[in-house]
Amino acid sequence: MSLNRDNRTFFNSRYIWLHFSILMGLMEFGCSSTPGKPDRAVEATTSQTKPSGIEKAQAESKDYQQKLSDDAKRGFRDAVALYQQQLSAGNVDYTLLLQRFERVLEHDDNMAEAHYNIGLILENLFKDEKAIEHYKKALELRPDLTLAAANWGALLARHGKLDMALVVYQRALKKDEKNSAVLLNIATIYEQQKKYPQALKTASDVLVRDPQNVGAYRIMASVYYDKGDLDMAHLICLKGLQVKKEDPRLLNTLGLVFLGLKKAPEALAQFRLALKHEPNMVTTRINIAKVALDYKDFKVAKQEFQRILTIDSNNREAGIGLGIAMRGLGEFESAKSHFEKLSRDHPKDPVPHFWLGELALKNLSDPKTADKEYRSFIELSGADLPSNHPVHKRLEQVDQNLAMERKMAEMQKKMEAEEKRQQARLKELADLRKKLLDEAFENAQKNGKVTPPSKLEGDQLPFVLIPPAVLPSAPTKVRLVGMEFKPVKSVHIGTIKAVWKKIDLITLEMTVPKGLDLGPWDVMITFKDETEDQIVFQGGLWVGKDDKQPAKKIDKTQKKKTGPKGGKKNPGVRKTGQKRKNNRGRS
Secondary structure (H helix, E strand, O other), X not given: OOOOOOHHHOOOOOOOOXXXXXXXXXXXXXXXOOOOOHHHOOOOOOOOOOOOOHHHHHHHOHHHHHOXXXXXXXXXXXXXXXXXXXXXXXXXXXXXXXXXXXXXXXXXXXXXXXXXXXXXXXXXXXXXHHHHHHHHHHHHHOOOOHHHHHHHHHHHHHOOOHHHHHHHHHHHHHHOOOOHHHHHHHHHHHHHOOOHHHHHHHHHHHHHHOOOOHHHHHHHHHHHHHHOOHHHHHHHHHHHHXXXXXXXXXXXXXXXXHHHOOOHHHHHHHHHHHHHHOOOOHHHHHHHHHHHHHOOOHHHHHHHHHHHHHHOOOOHHHHHHHHHHHHHOOOHHHHHHHHHHXXXXXXXXXXXXXXXXXXXXXHOOOHHHHHHHHHHHHHHXXXXXXXXXXXXXXXXXXXXHHHHHHHXXXXXHHHHHHHHHHHHHHHHHHHHHHHHHHHHHHHHHHHOOOOOOOOOOHHHOOOEEEOOEEOOOOOEEEEEEOOOOOOEEEEEEOOEEOEEEEEEOOEEEEEEOOOOOOEEEEEEEEEOOOOOOOEEEEEEEEEOOOOOOOOOOOOOOOOOOOHHHHOOOOOOOOOOOOOHHHHOOOO
């Protein structure tokens, strides 16, 4: 979000519409210069901007004033006195003032000045539609009341109804053709319509008649800034500041000029100086906050936007900016709640939906919500949305994310199904191992065959050996059952490489050589895939003796020859004491 001459698409608050303040009495009391809220663009009427033709209007309204009731006149004077007291105290209570001026109309509904003042008060209370009704009524009662036409036109212009505003201004000029404030508001409309020559000519005509009119300098500086002629804008600002030293609005424009010249420190200095003279000037505070956002100083931006909202709690620009600053600070949930409230308070405003989409897509990993919010933004924007707006790219990204999310969900579903199948298969194999091992033990015990010293639980083992124990007197085929064997490279009994073959997916058959030492032997399976870990069943094979076989008698007179001189050792047979740690062990 940068400051440029098209910034009004986001912050439409740089244009200053000239307004007149509360009438301090009937026309014979004239006008007072009372500053209104800067964000509402209410500007004091100076002696330079005071409309001409007032004396004529006073004369024409003499009969009109005589027809007004005395109670209404007294009530009007009392309401004005109350306003003056509040103004001196620095605390204007617009709600109380509204009640007082409405009481005046109860005495006499034909007092145009009361309608005018109510209109201005309603503007300060952000009730623009009702304000327009009272400005219209004031003009019906007093067509020469140029002030009402000027404020009515400014309201229309502020709401973007520029053509209607021009009609109202032209009507006002018929009664007071040299009214500087109306002419400068017309110039501002020309500026918004990018009719820069007409805007400059209108403002220049005011300066010809009134060289000290600082409002004309403001308009001309703003127009040159909009045109991109920063040098002329700079020059006009300096000339205007000679007329009115340290004028806040000229300082604000000068700050924008410096920003255009890439001189942010000088720009901020001008903005700060403007706030020194008018602390509550929202346009300048918004500019400072926007500079902070551009430089990612979200803390300062948040502080400025919060300050603006204390001045005007309904300021749309500050509300949006505050949410952006909160997001920049990582306060994602707070920013989300903030934008949601803005969308409820301003249901026709598309901007909160865009930022809700940004939060959902980029910060909260919620593409479904992002899709909904972006589409709401497009729908509310209507035909005003340019074809190259970033939201279109965002929707493409959302579609990609949603497609990926669907794919991931499908993969997750398949993984869960596969996991469920695997668990069922593992349980099936565990039950099978337990059944086979239990049956093998039972049969061995029943038939008096050799068994391990203790029974194992087959469902707790990776695979089981059937039979679980063998005699050393002869080679024995033993099956390894109960797990889905990946491609096997070798099977070892201790350090002895066994002869083996694969029977089926869950069964291997190995040949246990004869002559193994009694006791437990490790069984190790190595796989062809070297990344697969070996499986070692420690003490999984038991080599025992058949207790029912009669013991072989030994001729003690005959010496048993062993070793190199006395006979052959069984090849590959590990003696009990050799490498026991690696080759043998009890399960």
